[in-house]
Amino acid sequence: MSFPTPLTPPYTPLTDSSSPVFIAKSQFPAHPNAIKALLTPPQTPEFELRAKQEEGRKLSDNEISYYLPSRGDGVNDMYVHHKLLASPSQMTPSRILHIWAYQLLLHPLLSSTVEFREYEDISFVPSRPRNLVEALSTASERFSYIVDERDIIGTYLNGPRTLSNDRLGYLVVKGPSQSEGDEKVEYEFMLCATHYLGDGMALHSFMNEFYILLGSDLTTQEISQKITQKLGLESGLVEIPKSLEDRLPPSKSDFARIVGKEESRRSEAKLIGGQSFGSSWEKLPRHTVVPTISYDKDKTKGILGNCKKNGVTIAHAVFALCNIAWARKTDDKIDPCLIYSALNLRPNMIPSTSTAKESFFHLAVGYFNIVLPTLLPSSISTSELFWHRARMTKQQTIKAVKSPFVVARSQNTSMVRRERAVKWAKIDDEEELKSQQGNPGLGLGVEIAQSEVQPTQQKKPPQAMQLPTPETTPVVPVTATQERKVSQRALMGLSMLGNLDGKYKHAEFPSLELTSLTTGSRQRQGGLLLFAYTFAGKLWFSLGYDKNGFPPGVIEGFWSEVQNLIEEVLV
Template sequence: MTEIQHLSAQVTLSNKGLIHTDTLITLSKDLKVSDVLPTQESEIVTRLERHLGDTEASYFLPSRESGVNDMYLHLGCHGPIALVERPRICLIWAVLRLRHPLLASKIEMRDYNDIKFIYDTPQSVEAVLADADANLEQSTKNGQGLIESYLNGPRTLSTERLSYLMFSQTPLGDSSVLGNTTQNYDFLICATHFLGDGMALHQFANDLFGLLGGSLTNGELSALLESEWVLRCVTKLAALPASMEERFPPLTTSRFRHAAHAVDFDLNQRKLIGGHAFPRTSQLPRSTIVPTVSFDPERTTKMLRNCKARGVSISSALFAICNVAWARTHSKDWELPMMMYSALNMRSYLAANKSLNDSYWFLAIGYFNIVLPSFLPRNAAEIPSTFWHRARSAKTQSTNAVKSAMIIPRAREMSRKRGEQARRWAKEDDDRAAGVFTKSAPVASVPQSFKVPPSKALIGLSLLGNLDGIYKHSSFPNIQLHTLTTGSRQRSGGMLLFGYTFVGKLWVSLGYDQNGFEKDTIERYWSNVLAAIDELLVA
């Protein structure tokens, strides 16, 4: 591409809103391509690195053996054959890997306290494309096959490959539905959890489809790729996004505040009482399944209307649904409350990084718990009012967690504790593998009168809210998204329930190790969850 052609492409892309003039160094009369393209004396390759934060380390260390918590996002769509082709997808994948360098990074671990992201900036546009192509797979499997293989097959990701993209074309069978020029496609976006969180995954998917189904030609995408490479690699403005812990406000120097924060954290943890857990089975090989149900737009609209009338969200209602479903599944230990855990999006509490290449691909989550009574009234007529009361209780507890003045000190302390715990457990695992593990001396038993109450969580919920607020469907009118499923590779005995609205539908899925739990209990519980939604949310 000549300099004139390159500048023309820059103007075209900028006019289409794909280059942000407030952050991009524009190639104008003051800065020409020749000014920034490498010379024989210049050096393009720059190694960028940073240590993993405590939260990132707490996800990285358990993932080393079998990819525990490696995330996936599956999206099914209808799209034109002319647009959804490997060369175009590879170009877009390459652009996004430049914008978000953690996707193209690797991990270097020297010891449990010295773990780093390493990113070598590519030497040329061709190198960017080659890297993207090496981490892109066109499969013959349908969406369910892609998910099954990712969850239960050999690990797709590694310390050398932190992200991967798969796609496949899957005919519907009835060509009259879409015609000969449009087909059904499945995409699977894969990333390690220490790389980012669910919000990063969904924002990334929106950006991917925005480019895939947008108005840019392949030639214009090539020009965009070159511009991104010049911007980030030749002008040496590439940067790794900082960890969550680095973005927290500075620690207070007051000893009194430190002590107050420690006391608050301890007291808050003591409130987390839970006495319920699913019965486990013998240690068979892990086999994760993800039964998923969607509710049509009409029923979803009715649910939203019912929730709004009671002053709660769908997310708060789903905590209460899980609570009612368990009470109908389990008939003992009702004197102990039921506890559930969930993730807390910490992005709005972090210091912004205004550097040119700031990326949303970083891990920014905290944790909170919902504790509800485990019994139901004997009079069935009182169950609906009890359900809505518990939904409001879940909302209050969620709001208290989000709006607490202590949210940052609590998140910082939880991050530190999780990091320490992960390092300790990782060393124990490595010592066992090396045959040098020595069991610690048992802790002296606590007198019965001083025993702390149980703190068992029944289930984790990942409540993603209204994803149609993230996916700007109108920005890629040529592609119609119709299915979304998400989850992660689990450890043996893992379980997580997902709830979200997408394309106007409520989706609920339960990802769990079918060999890790008593089959009858899990199946009855899932059936009770779906029945409670129909009975209490739709009615």
């Protein structure tokens, strides 16, 4: 089986003569690793690449739940991808590398490594460069500037894994093969990071900082001085951020902790789902695609205005869109539609007590679920039903976010997810040891909510559930103790990123024109996740899914129905 050319190892020609480390075009290294040799200082006691290895910190429960399933094939490795227009004079590989090196000093998790000792004893180990050359060498190991025509998103999602225990973050820049003058041309930037390192908000905050520097008038030499100055400050080294669990308010008493755990159990027990896209009968290799649509500024303004007029946000509306679009496609109108999503827990975190500046790059997500009926009543119009389901979503969201048990529930959920991840990691490793050809990355697809059941291999093609009729339903006496089996299977996941123009301060880098944003992650087999957000004044929908993981036409039909419904009830 052939894969796209991998994004690694890095091939990073430095072409800016103002850089202290300058490689002329005629000196481009023939071997991809030659650049590392040129940047790495002599291996003497005074110039070791990791001269100052400080004690790291252990991964938390939630971080472990993401780390263990990622080991095999990079399940949940994240990315954010931008297209932008910029002047080539600002985009020399050397200048970009220097900015990347400076940013890694501010956010040390991205340049850290992971030390695995036991399933529940895993640590981040920071890399602490002592001088400019070491900082650039560390950055170059996590950076590629490419000029070929490959699809860098597709390569990242479907090719060999880019990230690893030794490379938790990576920056890919794709530029034109030749460009001269100051006329703006298109570039692509893609930041990659493991999910146990952070979340979507960390990715976007980081890239906003990056673009402020990139769009500034700072020369490569001036950025070098900033790096040197940062390294020269005793308090300049930024600490690895504490985990979410260490930053959440502790329970006031044992009783409060017990009550929170019981509330979490009862809340999960109330979840009812059962709707499913099904899975492909042919067990083909995973192939993730990311169809993305956007609406122009005028349509976006109208859509957001309609949501406001009906007392909801676009986030609430998207749940209703998916619910009704699926209900139109399925024959099963009995089982409810369960959709899971991520919850930003940063507002619940207590302020850091550290005297040093602390990076915002850390994992701070919880989880919640929305349950909506699948039945489509004929007594009201589609528009009335849509806004009603959107308001139902709003009520459930407020209940999840404003719950006095949100912290206790998140803490308990993290422990449960860690236990599940450890269980599946041990099973995977045992199978790998036996077969030497298994996939240790199957695990429990931990990008899903805690309510989704681990899919099992089917013995025959799935069949759609049909509504019972008098002709097909046998007459069977029903006793009072009999109950219909309750399923907690989720239909899909939604990630509602909100207004990303609030994250990207476009006015602070006017020389750069960001034109598009796509985000997502490497998925497990049969994975599916929809992102919705506003960016550059437009409303965007980005659907990442395994094209080989579902019956032919099912996801495509659903996606088409979502777009039809947008035109019908939102535009």
